[in-house]
Amino acid sequence: MSTSPSPALPDQRLATSAARLAARHAGHFSPETVQHLLTDSYLRLAETAHVRTHLVVLAERLAAERLDALARAHAAPGTGVPRVLFVCSHNAGRSQMAAALLGLRAGGRVAVSSAGTDPAAVVEPEVAQVLIEAGVALQDAYPKPLTDEVVQAADIVVTMGCGDACPVVPGRLYLDWPVADPEGAPITVVRTIRDEIDAHITELLASLPGH
Template identity: 75%
Template sequence: MTASPPPVLPDDRLASGIARLALHYRGRFSAETIQRLVIDSYERLAEHARVRTHLVVLAEHLTTERLDALAHIEGAPGCGLPRVPFVCSHNAGRSQMAAALLAHRAGGHVVVSSAGTDPAAEVEPVVAQTLTEAGADFADAFPKPLTDEVVQAADIVITVGCGDACPVLPGRRYLDWPVTDPEGAPIAVVRHIRHIRDEIDAHITELLASLPST
């Protein structure tokens, strides 16, 4: 029986990322699993991208998030922190704000992520501005698709406007935060976006009080 030919990578530069991840997760995940997730992550991101300049790097970041979630599902050592993904439709506004604020306030005691059921091409600029004002780290944020691994690994899935599009899995705890959508808001209404930010922050105060590990 002849061996199957290796899959054709959508971008040759993905090979370097696959090699890095294979080294990092050596002994935990096979090279085949890593390659499959990298290619899948790249293709999902490419579906919504306007510019593909940074897609290879973003695909590696998304794959890392998915592999860490898989490790948590499998009970790998050192993966015991509460995991909270925020989900909205486009992952360009509310879910990004919530994730950045929770990560800022939790101080490393919560694994935070965000995703969209129909991710946009980029984060709303006015959202980035208001988060920077609040001292939250927003440098590496980008809209990303919701994946099964992240939902399965979650302790609490918080939705902020994705409606019925968010998958509901047995055994997961779900919260829905009714927060105004800032998408498309011009910079002139930044005061309104600050109000949304503060509204989300109030929800986060309640959330932190309910998480035992924080």
């Protein structure tokens, strides 16, 4: 029998990623589930990619996040730290800033993720700059598509200008932060948006149980 990678993989380099993820989740998810999520992650990212050099690496990272979210969604209610999901249209500005700032302020007390209903190709450079100024780097950040797994795993979903495109799952706490879109804005305006989001973050942290 041939041991070559499944032809379902859009890039044969994904076979190594599939094996690595399957080993990590052995006993929880089948290799078929892992491969399906990995392939889907690759295809979703490929839709908006300008350069495909890092697609395999990013697809593995996105699939890993989705598998972790799926595992959390199946866990007993109330276990683990609170999970907060930030959603905006492109996941290149507001939701990236909010996730980075909450991660910085929470110090591990909250699990944070972000996604976009119509993800862009890259994070806005001004957004990365104002976050560096605030003490957090976005060197590993990339716009991610909104998937069912991350919504199902979230305890709190914060929407930021994605309107009716954001899904609603019963039992989740939904917040909407009416923050301006930093896309194409001058750096001074992006700093103001960052500070406004940071103020919302402070309020959110204060509202969480045990904070």
